[in-house]
Amino acid sequence: MTKSTVPDAAQGQALAMAVLNSVQNPVILVDAEGRVAFANWEAESFFGSSASHLAKNTISSFIPFGSPLLALIDQVRERKAPVNEYRVDLSSPRLGQEKLVDLYVAPVVSEPGSVVVVFQERSMADKIDRQLTHRAAARSVTGLASMLAHEIKNPLSGIRGAAQLLESVVPDEDRSLTRLICDETDRIVSLVDRMEVFSDERPIDRMALNIHSVLDHVKAIAKAGFGRDIKIAEMYDPSLPPVYANRDQLVQVFLNLIKNAAEAVGDQPDAEIMLTTAYRPGIRLSVAGTREKISLPLEFCVIDNGPGVPADILPHLFDPFITTKTNGSGLGLALVAKIIGAHGGIIECDSQPRRTIFRVLMPMHKEEGGDGRALNFTGSD
Numbered sequence: 001m002t003k004s005t006v007p008d009a010a011q012g013q014a015l016a017m018a019v020l021n022s023v024q025n026p027v028i029l030v031d032a033e034g035r036v037a038f039a040n041w042e043a044e045s046f047f048g049s050s051a052s053h054l055a056k057n058t059i060s061s062f063i064p065f066g067s068p069l070l071a072l073i074d075q076v077r078e079r080k081a082p083v084n085e086y087r088v089d090l091s092s093p094r095l096g097q098e099k100l101v102d103l104y105v106a107p108v109v110s111e112p113g114s115v116v117v118v119f120q121e122r123s124m125a126d127k128i129d130r131q132l133t134h135r136a137a138a139r140s141v142t143g144l145a146s147m148l149a150h151e152i153k154n155p156l157s158g159i160r161g162a163a164q165l166l167e168s169v170v171p172d173e174d175r176s177l178t179r180l181i182c183d184e185t186d187r188i189v190s191l192v193d194r195m196e197v198f199s200d201e202r203p204i205d206r207m208a209l210n211i212h213s214v215l216d217h218v219k220a221i222a223k224a225g226f227g228r229d230i231k232i233a234e235m236y237d238p239s240l241p242p243v244y245a246n247r248d249q250l251v252q253v254f255l256n257l258i259k260n261a262a263e264a265v266g267d268q269p270d271a272e273i274m275l276t277t278a279y280r281p282g283i284r285l286s287v288a289g290t291r292e293k294i295s296l297p298l299e300f301c302v303i304d305n306g307p308g309v310p311a312d313i314l315p316h317l318f319d320p321f322i323t324t325k326t327n328g329s330g331l332g333l334a335l336v337a338k339i340i341g342a343h344g345g346i347i348e349c350d351s352q353p354r355r356t357i358f359r360v361l362m363p364m365h366k367e368e369g370g371d372g373r374a375l376n377f378t379g380s381d
Helices: 009-022 041-047 051-055 068-079 123-151 153-167 172-199 211-223 247-265 332-342
Strands: 027-030 036-039 083-089 100-107 115-121 207-209 231-235 243-245 272-279 284-286 293-295 298-304 346-352 355-362
Touching: 027 041, 036 041, 036 051, 041 051, 041 115, 068 083, 068 100, 068 115, 153 172, 207 211, 207 247, 211 231, 211 247, 211 272, 211 298, 243 247, 243 355, 247 272, 247 298, 247 332, 247 355, 332 346
Parallel strands: 231 272
Antiparallel strands: 027 036, 027 115, 083 100, 100 115, 207 243, 272 298, 284 293, 298 355, 346 355
């Protein structure tokens, strides 16, 4: 007599939970009384609460007052038919800023009054759209940089030379003016030189890198200089696979981000910068002109507890010439966005008072194996 392959009730329930926990979207079950009867792991992360804590409260306790989600749940109960709602804003102090989601709400036939809710976060799609805008802005700076190098640096050289000649013949009391002319022309040349980096379209020399060695190197530079009085903590995933990147350019990126974070926290007594790394599967981007999709599972974050980025600047933070600094040029973060974009990655900023996160998503190193799909999960440079 053969053993039945049909799972019993306990096995079926365990399998169902395993399947739901493997889903990359938050999924909850709201019972007839409005309580969260089930939440998968992504839902626990989304709401910042354990499943047991969620089960003790109604769904209205975790979402903004008057949220459309409550009306959707009531609608599904009445009509006994599923509904979709797009771009629902669930932003709140509990859930965080920019919590824009698509919702799928459906009735559970076997449990009258119960509904299942699936959340599809819109933030990543919107961030990818903004990243494409950042790249377009960087390309516009590329053309501007080439023009400036030609049309401005040569006349500036003549102005500086004339000022130096004048300095030798003018009275002592007027030499401060000729010195001012020289200093200002030098400053403009320096700015143009920085912009010329945008016009460098040479192929990037990339290799498999241990991101932690890069971050440790940048941290050592920071602690020896601008960050000597700031606590810089780490929360690393030690099993992280290597990133496929150029080491010098990654050092430039994270040095810029940590320097910005250090300037943001200033001399506040509890100033702290946190560096984190994590593996986040599920983010894939299409490559223009091909059917290929690139996975961006490596997440590197620079987090500070400063006052945050002003809300009116945040959407344009990576655009050229946008800055919150009094004497800033607004090219640092634009260059960071260009470098990460050239590596096929994404950089975004989530900011609120006391918690600003610069998040970099990048592809990992792929080592061709027998079937061309084997991945190298070693952590060496």
